[in-house]
Amino acid sequence: MIHTQTRTDLQSSEEGAPERNIRLTGQQVGKWFIAKYIAALIGIYLALVTPASVTIALRVGQIDPEGKAGSFALVSAVGAGAALISNPIFGALSDRSTSRWGQRRPFLIVGFACGALALLAIGFAPSILWVAVGWAAAQCAFNAALAAIMSVLPERVPVALRGRVSGFMGMTGQMGVVGGTFLIQLVGTSGASMFIWPTVVGALMVLPFALTLREVPKARVERVKETARTVLSSFWINPLKHPDFGFAWFGRFFAWIALYLLTTYKTYFLIDHLGYTTATVAPVLTLAMFVLALAIAVSSIGGGWLSDRIGRRKPFVIAASLLFVIAMVIVAMSTTVEMFLIGMVIAGLGNGLYLGVDLALIAEVLPDSGTAAGKGMGVFNLSSTIPQTVAPVLAPALLLINADGTSGNYTSLYLIAAGLAFAGAVLIQFIRGTR
CATH class of the missing domain: 1.20.1250.20 (MFS general substrate transporter like domains)
Known part of the structure; x- marks a missing residue:
């Protein structure tokens, strides 16, 4: 049974965040938890890195073959700016979430779903402008999912296991690149399929972790009112x-x-x-x-x-x-x-x-x-x-x-x-x- 998180739990100094979450949720962090966690990370990177490294450049070349170099630089810059801003903001927003579904899971699931829709739109985009808009939206959405899932390491993984988990996390980006490149070779580069299949496979890797993660809802009395100052504070420690x-x-x-x-x-x-x-x-x-x-x-x-x-x-x-x-x-x-x-x-x-x-x-x-x-x-x-x-x-x-x-x-x-x-x-x- 999952109980609402209390101020006493939050301020407990006798146990760390992983131990407290294990006590409150009853969810142990063992080999299956870690396997699903690493698979979910690979799934996000598969959906996000494949466009960044392969398919965005191909789509830009299809739309603007003569000016593809300049157009690709523009699209990449817009996407990088969106990623830079969105990751810390969504991380801070998930900290303050009082959703009954938990703090991290809604950002993980909704973020991935919105990112998938944005990539699908890029596959049908009629101009470079819409590719740029779609890529910015995809970066924002997938970085919301990334911000949520990266928080799981300090919150849920005990200190004695963090090195091993961090080690597997370190290779997830490379696995995303290799897996995405292999998928593109299988499905080809025509139409929207080169954007659809990496997100489909990525979603199948994310769902087992997202659907089984147990979280403690944050009490509404602890909700922080969002202001320009609190949003800007997301970028600073x-x-x-x-x-x-x-x-x-x-x-x-x-x-x-x-x-x-x-x-x-x-x-x-x-x-x-x-x-x-x-x-x-x-x-x-x-x-x-x-x-x-x-x-x-x-x-x-x-x-x-x-x-x-x-x-x-x-x-x-x-x-x-x-x-x-x-x-x-x-x-x-x-x-x-x-x-x-x-x-x-x-x-x-x-x-x-x-x-x-x-x-x-x-x-x-x-x-x-x-x-x-x-x-x-x-x-x-x-x-x-x-x-x-x-x-x-x-x-x-x-x-x-x-x-x-x-x-x-x-x-x-x-x-x-x-x-x-x-x-x-x-x-x-x-x-x-x-x-």
């Missing part, structure tokens, strides 16, 4: 008041800028620095992304499991950042494709190790994790979404450093990326709330 959260946020921010500098400019690096052409670079890119994904999966799962076994998080995050430093130096000095691929493998190991542990780490230093996990995880997610915008703007200036030609200095670009990753590792050492 004071790093001076919560220094551990601040160090974790900026550590991830620097690490992710370094990652996006690598992945965003890898194609141009191969063409300008290693002599490939637009006609010959595709097989190398495919191989590079495959080894990157494989390395991420291996180190994410292994690192998360090992961090639970030894009960420490910080050494893994620091080691991950240092691995990325090594990878950037190797890529910067690459004169052959073999050196480049070695750098990509090491980057994948570092990225996976970081993904496998940093969510567990932040769950342990998250301010007000018992009452405002949605807001906290939403603000933390900005540390990886903002770099997607910053890196493409920063990179052209970095390429000009000591450049002696029109192609830019990729050595300086990746050495600076190495410096940013190292700065992230240094910041993590200052965290005091977890080992």
Whole structure:
């Protein structure tokens, strides 16, 4: 039987949020709970990342074949802006929800359903304007679902299991990319089917978790009246008041800028620095992304499991950042494709190790994790979404450093990326709330 959450429950200091939720709902967090949780995350990423990486570009090319590059940049920018704003706002709104269906489940189900409808509309969109509107709506909706489901980690998963769960969470994005690409190859790229099938499969993966998640409704007396100030507060957690959260946020921010500098400019690096052409670079890119994904999966799962076994998080995050430093130096000095691929493998190991542990780490230093996990995880997610915008703007200036030609200095670009990753590792050492 599920009881209404009381103020005494919320303010209890003798038990953490996971233990309190287990007591109130009677729902244990075991292997089936975790399996359904990870499957639901993969389902959301399958529906969201497939358009971002494949089908939006194809749809733009079908509508505007002559100006597809500029149109795709416009659509991508609109979608990125929508994602940036919506994730922390919906996270905070789910914290304050008093729905009888729970705090997270309505945002998960309705968010996914609205995202699916928006993608279907893109499949029939007659112009680039409507593709952009549809993609913004899809980003808002799916990020509502993501904000809700990410809150489950600090709220429901006990500390002893967080490393393992975080490790599996770290590979869900890659699984979404691989699964989505495979589906598109099966169903083809004509019509709306390339948008429909990833969402259908994604929905089938989300529903088992969404329908079986037990939640404690929040008492209506605790409802916060929404104002412009409360909405704006969704984007801010004071790093001076919560220094551990601040160090974790900026550590991830620097690490992710370094990652996006690598992945965003890898194609141009191969063409300008290693002599490939637009006609010959595709097989190398495919191989590079495959080894990157494989390395991420291996180190994410292994690192998360090992961090639970030894009960420490910080050494893994620091080691991950240092691995990325090594990878950037190797890529910067690459004169052959073999050196480049070695750098990509090491980057994948570092990225996976970081993904496998940093969510567990932040769950342990998250301010007000018992009452405002949605807001906290939403603000933390900005540390990886903002770099997607910053890196493409920063990179052209970095390429000009000591450049002696029109192609830019990729050595300086990746050495600076190495410096940013190292700065992230240094910041993590200052965290005091977890080992």
